[in-house]
Amino acid sequence: MMRRRLLGGALLVAALAAHESAFAVGEAGVPSLTIPPGARPNGMGEAFVAVSDDATAQWWNVGGLAFNHQRNLAFMHSQLVPDLASDVYYEFLGYSQPAGDIGTWAISLIYLTYGESVATDPSGTPLGTFTSWEGTLNASFAMNLSDNVGAGISMKFIRVDYAPDEFTQDNAEGSGTSFAVDVGTLWKMPKQRLNIGFAVTNMGPNIAFIDREQSDPLPITARLGTAWTAVSDDISNLLLTFDVEQSLVWLIDDEVDERRSEIWHVGTEYRYVNLLAGRFGYVYDDDGDFNAPTYGLGFIYKDKLSLDYANVPQAETLERVHRWSLYFSF
Secondary structure: OOOOEEOOHHHHHHHOOOHHHHHHHHHOOOHHHHOOOOHHHHHOOOOOOOOOOOOOHHHHOHHHHHHOOOOEEEEEEEEOOOOOOOOOEEEEEEEEEEOOOOOEEEEEEEEEEEEEEEEEOOOOOEEEEEEEEEEEEEEEEEEEOOOOEEEEEEEEEEEEEOOOHHHOHHHOOOEEEEEEEEEEEEEEEHHHOEEEEEEEEEEOOOEOOOOOOOOEOOOOEEEEEEEEEEEEOOOEEEEEEEEEEEEOHHHHOOOOOOOOOOEEEEEEEEEEOOOEEEEEEEEEEOOOOEEEEEEEEEEEEOOOEEEEEEEEOOOOOOOOEEEEEEEEEO
8 A cells, every 4th residue: 555644844833833832742732722812811921810701711711701791702813823834823713691690601612724734655746735723612601609709611522633534644544533621710809809710621531643542632731820900990900910820731641751840921911091901921931941921902992892912922933923802792
């Protein structure tokens, strides 16, 4: 049988597109699960687990949905390696809606495309082209345990399609599926203007493709964070956030010998007359040799519509990227 090989350059490029994804390549599968949605939290150093006040809470901390008393639609687009490939990009679309006194439900879709690749035989003769992608469908529900405490759970269905069977070695299946569960809680202390959030995400079985004898764990992660509103009046609002992120992959995968160091996130957001927002943050990842600032802007209209932008770093060999989000509350 003629051996066929997959040209995986686009796969590697996309997997290194964010510092979280670069880590995921070494220890976990499904890099799309590690890319944070929302230009607003991206601009704030990815410190958002204790905020989680829109439809992206499904990714950050599902417990935050319990305090979402409006319908909310969130969308983010980001080209991951625009200097190398224009067809490698990430999309997030999320929607949340209150369910009366019961709680809040939400759905979201994550899509990451690695772009078009070319399959060749051992002599280099092209056999055809194909598109590799990852997709996750998420359903969430959150409720208030008390006036100030919310808790929630999310269920995810994950699909990875790297290559059609006819373009892989030995015609092995080039796709895989898995599922995962997220849990989270958010505690609000209005008198202190302080929030505390905690979430554990992507708890689920390993995913396998191409070589069924081997599988990759999902990027199981725990996050603990705080958010403090330092200033709040008719003119100004100053929010300070802090998160610590810990991979839990080493707990569930025997092949990972060491616990990965924590990743630290700090961020701030200043809003002027609830019309214009400026954001700044910093991410410190010692094991990933990733230490860099983030920046962002937001344009807000009557607390209903928000257009947000963030400029975020990636792996050292890649250029910084732009992320755009649109939020709509109604």
